[in-house]
Amino acid sequence: MGVRDIAVVTGASSGIGEATARRLAKEGFHVVLAARRADRLARLAAELDATAVVCDVTSDGSVAALGSAVAALDGRVTLLVNNAGGALGADYVEAGSVADWQAMFDVNVLGTLRVTKALLPALVASGAGTIVVLSSTAGLIVYEGGGGYAAAKHAQTALAETLRLELCGRPVRVIEIDPGMVRTDEFALKRFDGDAERAAAVYAGVAEPLVADDIADCVAWVATRPHHVNVDRLVVRPLAQAAQHKVHRVTS
Template identity: 65%
Template structure:
């Protein structure tokens, strides 16, 4: 990693919020290590922002260990963005495989990356961990039990980690976005069904976009070292709550 530059790791950096966050952090002066499974995408983005691309599957301990080795002994910021939702079946019809995948990436993967990079974050003397949660980690909704359970897990892991590290030179934050229109999130959730994905944002004139969340993350991790943003809930103006969304017809 370059000397005399702050370094940040962003997981799930191949698209959406992760890619936007990498760009925003690079613009703020960080050398960004982009971690994701799709190496071709992060290599292109790394070339664009003068960052470093590392192929990483956060659900694999071996892959995460390779990421830690690439980062080295010192790290300033970790953005645990890798996550995802799979399906919207009610509990009575739920897919066990989908639930396991959601828990593995949103909770176990977050833990594995944090565990592996924590020594380097502590070595910086003022490290920051920002976990990307969701408003789904605060409110239940029909058809979302697997995802809401996983994102509640993200929230509780964040809270627990802050307690465990209270006397260490590190800050632990969570950002919880509401409706964010990205190119892949809903499309992945509905197994590539573009019509169902588009319906999520139907009539919502201005949902959040990835840059809105990336801007907020960058603000959170660049506060003075004594300032911890425990949690930041960010929604579009049109979304008052999970079930209360203004849709223009």
Template identity: 60%
Template sequence: MSTRTAVITGASSGIGAATARQLAAAGYRVILTARRKDRIDALVEELTAEGYEAVAYELDVTDRTAVDAFAAFLDTFDSVDVLVNNAGGALGADPVATADPADWRTMYDVNVLGVLHVTQALLPRLRQGDEGGTVLVVSSTAGLATYEGGGGYVAAKHGAHVIAETLRLELCGEPVRVIEIAPGMVRTDEFALTRFRGDQNKAAAVYTGVAEPLTAEDVAETITWAVTRPPHVNIDLLVVRPRAQASNYKVHRER
């Protein structure tokens, strides 16, 4: 049997890196993409040292020409079975009245068009697998409900959610699953820090008093579980939050 191959975007840190480790441990050849080549090179070195098969490919998912070149590169592999659309991120927490449109455009480009570019480019290969392919979109609970100061990110993640929902309808009857994993509060090294442009105090305040936010490993375990269900089982939408978070705006914080 040929080795099953999983492509993970945004694999240089956080959920993407954790997913690469867990899918590799589950027996997949993992193709790691991100803009920061040094990060994914280091992760490939780590995984190969543990006996797993891993490949690094520098990629900006917002660049369609680069994405198409990546799809051509994947033709050298015997199969492409899983696509984990993980690349994304948030910028700013300003109200709609004063938000920077450039931030909204950046978030839309990576969270929505990035998912579109990679999914379109890889879908022909995902349709070819003997056991069927899997498109997985890492969205967010922000894609399901809004909150003050989150307009741009919420709009972008709604877009990612709608891509998954629509694609599932359009591929009905074909051997391709479309899975959406929507995490709530996840504490990673970079997400909040990037959102608040390196302001450590603002980034830390997001998690203040929250005993156990989700970790990147928690979400990666959820992704791996969903991907490794039998081919006829589709996890349409799975929302995963820490116990302390009842909604996007109701979080228990210990004093």
């Protein structure tokens, strides 16, 4: 029996993170579920025979504890999915909330930095490491009302691109996945501070937005390519979304 491969997924308690954890478990990885909500993690860990680690990616100490918990496991760490992130608000720049911008930068960018730094030595030591960065099409183009989120995602994209350059020659590939419109239970609701009507309006008239399982499928596909194959960037949108501003909506 060979050494088991360990995959660490941040933001694993819901949405894309949860769907990715489920899919990676099916692919044969021992999954480490990292997120803040202990009750959700415990239920998912029991279902998947996974390891749950309560972790806040905006906390240095919490991420250090994640690194220690992963190091104590039997196996080799071959995959890190930096999924924890999110958007807050849709203010124009002139009315932008500094607190919201700061929070988005901390979770999307510095969270990715913290977790990557903590697990990179293990990924290198595995001899076949993969880092997946879940960014967004907002990391490639800006739009009105999305300044804070787009700024954070552009920075996360820059982090991924820089990391790939710096790791050249070492056995770790860096893959960026940029989803467009994905309908999950929490993303838009959190963005609009629990306003269900505003959250629903994002997807109004869109027959088939992407769902979390679609992105989990993308993560699993890139992570299971032969290790010499590096998918630098995968941009994925629903058929109805031709571009950030070009979305086909059906009206009744």
